[in-house]
Amino acid sequence: MSAEYTCLVVEDSPMMRQLLVFALSRVKNLKVTEADDGVDGLRKLAGNKFDLILTDINMPIMDGLKLVKRVRSDPMHKETPIIIITTEGSTEDRQRALQLGANAYITKPIQAPQVIAKVKELLKMSG
């Protein structure tokens, strides 16, 4: 049996979240958990190990940058790959997230094949 991967999607927009979940459902053996914002994301990360985190940057309560910082300071998730999703060409946010320890970024509007390719790349999945 193939190994099962786990992924946490942190996105406040239900539309984007649904779209991301749909795209990720195309990746074999990937179990997706959803979180509404950064705080909800942290709640789901507490005590649970994920193979990958996808997070939006602009979110209420706790934005993606703070979430990346928190995740990287937690020994349990220190090495977990993080993909950030940014709107427009927000270069500063992107740079900041990468400095904080994010591994890759995707810009909106997202394309499912692009998301799938990036996830597979970070999970080192073939095909």
Next chain:
Amino acid sequence: MAPPAVKKPQKTKPEPPKRKSERPRAASATSDRARMETFVQQFFHKGAQLTEELLQENEHLRKAHLQLESENAALRTQLASDHAMRDLLRKIKQLEKEKDELLSHVHEAEMQSTRFGARFHEMEEELSKLANVYVASYQLHSTLNLQSVVKHLKELLQQLVGAQHYGVFMADPSRKHLLLVAGEGIDERKLARISLGADDPVSPFAERVFLTGVARITEGPLGHASERAPAAVLPMHFDDRVVGVIVIHTVFPQKPSFGAVDFELFKMLGAHAASALAGALLYAAADTKLPDATKLSSARQTPVPS
């Protein structure tokens, strides 16, 4: 048969010594003997020479024989080698044929793989397109709350289409004005209310699309889109009636042009945005009360207008 008779040699008396008068005859005999000896010597010399020549000839022939044998052996080897070569050539030809067949199979498999790859890519794109439209439509109709509908509409335009500056306009009951109901990056002083039929229309494209019901979508690069030349203007239909327009002035820089998925989203927006907004408005007007179920029940009996 009797053997031939042998003639018996007759006995002769020895000749007496010759006298002085017989001396020339003796000298002649000596000379004959010398000649005889010379002849014999020459004879033996010639014989020896001939023998020598014969020996040499023999040696020469022996060498020639050896050489011929060697050549013969070489020819035999070459012949055997020729056979082996012929076999090898036959084998090579066979292998070449097999290789060609295999290459042909590989080529065919590659072509098939390319076809499958292209088909897979097309299907993935189609699936992505359907997912976008499904999610957009699902979200748009997932609530009757006016704020939520507007929020979803804005999200859809921003995050799925990539609209940066845009406005959603609904016609007022008199159909003389288009009123801004949602937007981002819009000059509200100028575009909050667009009068239709003015001599110098504020937004000529919005007016034209509202009056004709035909969308105006920029095909190709969107880098030069602006308020004066919007990237897209879409009519919002309510049944067959145009009740408003969506004007996308500019898109985000990372979006170079509209793709197939955008055209599908535009179609969906044209058909669903107005009904979602109208439904939410009616719901708000009814103080968020759901319609009386008895009315819905009686509507079941009413024929659908053609």
